[in-house]
Amino acid sequence: MLNSDIIRGHLDSIILRLIFEKDRYGYEISKEISLRTNDQFQIKEATLYAVFQRLEKKELIESYFGDITHGAKRRYYRITSLGKAYYRQQVEDWRMTKEIIDVFMEGLE
Amino acid sequence: MKSIRDYVNEMFNEIPDSEQKDIMKQEIIQNLEEKVCDLMEQGKAEEDAINKAIIDFGSIEDIKKELIGKQPGVKNNAGLHLGYSIWGSALIIALSVFMNFYYTPRVIWFVYPTFAVLWWPLSMYFRWLKLK
Structure with missing residues (x-):
């Protein structure tokens, strides 16, 4: 299971992306991350909720309580317009970073 | 599924009380219980499932940092x-x-x-x- 510092630096973007697609709740997000990466990356729940807290503080996401399931109300997260702008900026930054790093990581046997 | 609740309660003990903390605690308990249910559906025994959920949870330190940083009182006087x-x-x-x-x-x-x-x-x- 990969859990590198490089990924850790992009957790905000990963989670914003998943919430961007549709409103989701905590466990759904951690499941989705494992599923999409074929279990190569699993997020620790502790990390996940710390990120939620941080993103909410920065007003990039907001939360609301959904319908009752499993005996309690699920807490869903929704992206704000600020969050969308931030995510797009992050995508742009990543594209440029990738190009730069590739210059030094590719092509040498 | 008392054990998940106990575990989460214990973990949050060292974090000062706040409304935020209670909401997050409920959220985590609920999500972990759902995970345990999923793991049991995949054929794990309840005890194993609970253990796996707890191990996967990771360290509380990250959450602590985010929650405590938010507390008032550290403001600059x-x-x-x-x-x-x-x-x-x-x-x-x-x-x-x-x-x-x-x-x-x-x-x-x-x-x-x-x-x-x-x-x-x-x-x-x-x-x-x-x-x-």
């Missing part, structure tokens, strides 16, 4: 302390000047307490500079 020290020392100095010239106009002694009192705003000033 240095400016207030500086203002208080300036006003306080000005009043004390004014009093000694008054006493000096009213009771002993021939001996100028108010300079000594003035220098002593000035340490107070001076130290507060540097504290304020540091925290600014």
